[in-house]
Amino acid sequence: MFNKILIANRGEIACRVISTCRRLGIATVAVYSDADRNARHVRLADEAVHIGAAPAAESYLRADVILDAARRTGAQAIHPGYGFLSENAGFARACAEAGVVFIGPPANAIDAMGDKSAAKALMQAANVPLTPGYHGDRQEPEFLRAQADAIGYPVLIKASAGGGGKGMRKVEASADFEAALASCQREAQSAFGNAHVLVEKYVERPRHIEIQVFGDSQGNVVYLFERDCSVQRRHQKVLEEAPAPGMTPERRAAMGKAATDAARAVGYVGAGTVEFIAGPDGDFYFMEMNTRLQVEHPVTEMITGTDLVEWQLRVAFGGPLPKTQEQLRIHGHALEARLYAEDADRGFLPSTGTLRHLQLPQTNANVRVDAGVEQGDAITPYYDPMIAKLIVWDVDRGSALQRMQRALAQCQVVGVTTNAAFLRRLVMTDSFRHANLDTALIERERAALDIQHSVATTADWALAAVLASNENAAASDNASPWAINDGWRLTGPAARSITLEHLQQQHVLQVRRSSEGWQVRSGDEMQQVTGHADANGYALQIGDRLYRGNALRDGNVLHVFGDERQQRFTVHDPVAEADSANDHGGSLLAPMPGRVVTLLVEPGSTVTRGTPLLVMEAMKMEHTLQAPADGTVHGFRAKAGDQVGDGAVLVDFEVTQAS
Template sequence: MTTGISEGALFDTVLIANRGEIACRIIATCRRLGIRTVAVYSDADRNARHVRLADEAVHIGPSAARESYLRADKLLDAARRTGAQAIHPGYGFLSENAAFAQACADAGVVFIGPKPSSIQAMGDKREAKALMQAAGVPVTPGYHGDNQDSAFLQQQADEIRYPVLIKASAGGGGKGMRLVEKSEDFAPALLSCQREAESSFGDARVLIERYIVRPRHVEMQVFGDSHGNVVHLFERDCSVQRRHQKVLEEAPAPELSDAQREAMAQAAVAAARAVDYIGAGTIEFIVGEGGDFHFMEMNTRLQVEHPVTELVTGIDLVEWQLRAAAGQALPLRQDQIHHRGHAIEARLYAEDALKGFLPSTGTLQVMQFPEASAHVRIDTGVEQGDAISPWYDPMIAKLIVWDEDRPRALQRLRQTIDAVRVVGVTTNAVFLGRLARQADFSAARLDTGLVAREIDTLLAPLPEADDAAWMLAALGFWAQSQSAKDDATSNPSPSVRGAGVRVASPWTIADGWRLDTHAARFIELSANGQTRRVAVRQEHDGLRIGFDGEAASPVSFQWRAPTLTAALDGVRRNVDVLVQGSQVVLYRGEDRFVFEHVDPLHRHAGAEAHAGAVIAPMPGRIVELLAPVGTPITKGTPLLVMEAMKMEHTLQAPHDGVVKAFLAKQGDLVADGAVLVDFVDGDAEDAT
């Protein structure tokens, strides 16, 4: 990226006190600048991508973040042992911890971020609001005081008027935040918010704010240096959120007037100056329907969505962080900073959107993205073969696109999402693809309630596979197996064509050939409770395919894994078919169909083993048991709350019935697949 900066003395060695894609991102910039990098890792990250990329790596403890990535003493010891002159905290973990920044200073190690006093001032949302008011920055009406008595907070919320937001004072990233629509819902929401805030930040204090109806979330990227310079790098729109966590982000923010942008930019610079800010920071605003804006919070660190700013400005924000931390002046004046085009970022997570966005763990058996280009950037902390563990945020990658204007950037986003190929964990790619095509988002009618309003459409069941999908999946499975047999006989060929696999000897073809009859391969697939048997038959005039018991149709095809090009019933289709174990995944445009290959030699009744039970969808800790034992309840009734991947998840009754027994108690750590609730059909008498 072009920055226009002159070369100057930088650090020789930087320790990265983080993991995942942000650690990999920092390593890439340091490598370009000739800076040696030191990674740190926990037990779960022993073979992680950031560890493989760094020049050196230091083990800092067990998998739990509180015993590794949140241990300042271990991070500083790693810096001392490796001779690191500076520590880059990335985002999350200790990136906004004033005590850690001070500990770095006391140890003679540069903290690549703002001064401890700046973090302290903005880290407590209540104090930050008062500071911003004094600086003339508009703030949202609410209660930001010290009194944390639950009855008093209820009274304040009632006086502010509903809807209100309960927000963790030390929070960020949507954690420890609850929207409350009416007074009777306040007490349980407060308890849950405090519990999550204590778990995530070690601080259960909250503040109460009026919820701005149909708000937009617009943030300004700011940068300061130790020479008194503060600039902004324009705004980003982060309105598309789910449960207050960003899903899509873009720069610049659409549908803002030049006057609004300028007023917001000046307020952001004033906010940064008020705390003598150094390094990268983000001033987040809530924008009302009338265009009025209010200070929400300041993130005193780099943001997850920083790539969209980089793509529209051509500035490497990590490089600017390194230079500011080294004492250099900002590379450019405000009048030298310009933006061009439009960029959008989508966060690809390992989570099952159609099952309440439950995180998904497992091995990335297949992970394929479009190639990087001037228009597409993929930031990721994992590679094919890596595991998504239950210990940390389940982000797989950030998909970032750029083009000359928003419509073209949006089209590139859709194409990029459609091209994602991940097998081994469930992802939110379908959800992202639908969101990128949603009418209001496409028309830039943005507000933070968009996802909630459209959730039924965005989470509609996947389309049922049509006949063509079943046959293409079976054909792809057949072609894959033929290629595997070809490889096994040491006669590899670059492709499989409709006439069959070309090999040196007919005796090496494991195709079920029989004398005086045509060979057939029967492939049984299941999906959505339906099972169908497809016959692939090799005849003298070519290949035929059809459902068992029905007339077969001729098919010509070409297979270059994973792409299958097939002409079936006069229609030529290009699809991708991925086969991993017994799973067959067909990608056709924006549609994805997941089939299971049914092996007749491996049928079993294991699916009945836990009939009637509620199973843990991931490893986690039981927070609270909610449902009564022995009393009839309806489908959807909350049964228990479990904490996993730093978030609380409520498990609900799968159907009408009765809780016979809870098989885990509050505070228990449970494994993925553990039986948590003995839940039965019927009434209370059936449960005895």
């Protein structure tokens, strides 16, 4: 086995590889950029080498610098993780030329599957079922639109050189094709350095099912069953599970055979994933092959009792596959949820900042957490905003689903906005609970996923008011009124006025401390709150309900974590807000650091609410900023190509006043 390997990646996958190597007694070398100097994977590795500036193009995508780091540290092999250089055939060849083992498939296999159009032709020759579409080289917009018209709408435009939902759009009508094509090509060029796309028939009510394959240098190829990755937004996976619900043994065998045929067709060695679109009629079509380990590989490990990273290391060292096809079995059911720093209620915009508080579920035989960050680490605009992957296992899907609900409820994050609440609503939708799965599930369940389902109750407002008023109080054994910060007066306790906002609703509540606890008044309604609340948490009785949890204040935001759900309240201080008022009224601000891609309207235009005004790119994804109301665009403060910071003024906008 290898004595030392270098991990040419970051985040949770780097930490995952380090963990396996440590168990096998293999020394590890981490690489890091300016943004990752104090990252978790750097702290865990035996050695660490600086490879450049924060942008990936100046660090994690610098093959020459990474190979130099391997040479200087004496690493015998390089594990590329996923993303970055993991599917770069040139890098695989450069490793071979440098005498360093690339822990992945041969360069010619990466070449064969890296171009989706060429891969389709290869799969057709191997009799692997294909989705109808155009996979050729011609890229003129008029020609591609004609191909789409001939295929029939809806169609899917896909970047030939990439994955992860980048450079991919569903197009419903011919009139929308060219705008969607231009956006796909820009995104593909930015993410993969290649704007080439293909056009395919969009399969209605499709399920996204992928087969984990593994090959060794002795010619053995096996499949480790399937994962259902149908729950997606923007063609990016949100929830994954294994095995796929409703999968028959016959269909599993057919898909497994197609996947291993695909792997053999390119002489595949190592871990790979063959992805299929499956229709409701039982037919399935080859979509693409990812020539690397997938983000969702833990669910396969959980149901098969394997360590796929260890398999990668053993196969790369020249060893045979640890198990034959006959020895592989499915045991139980596993689910994975991706916890991201993103605002699901603002179009899934990435969120950046420091993780001032991070509490994730305790791990055990049924619950696994793969995280690349710890409390105090930063989520930067330079890389994927994943915080952690939550993976649960149980004997059947229903039991695993209950475990996932509990695991999500235990996630507490302060410092960035996360999708945790969205994930909790998602796993409780009727469609997901009853395994009515397809790639449109999130759209179909939009009503159930609406944030209004998290609206605060009367008790929630009272609870938040007590916690906000109590944040500076400290328990004391001293009965003197001078030692208690509760608004005591000679004539009786004073009422403290607390102004709270939640989901655009604002309430002014009066909180009065008493010997029995707190009295909270909102309008004409009074509620009695008893119990205790301090820095260690709260246990408060309101009516016949006992509420337990903890609360943390981050600036003017109060995060209330409880047994059942988590809520966020803004605490308004009218005096402080008046003092800090600025002159940005009537303007639109950048929601995150990024680059302005294009301006969509002319200055002076009168627009309606929701009109797209400009496109920004952040974290290699495009985000469209829309008019917040009916109004007039007086001008733009940035032009296409400009880099802007979080909160930068982008648009001078005047709201039309109602007559």
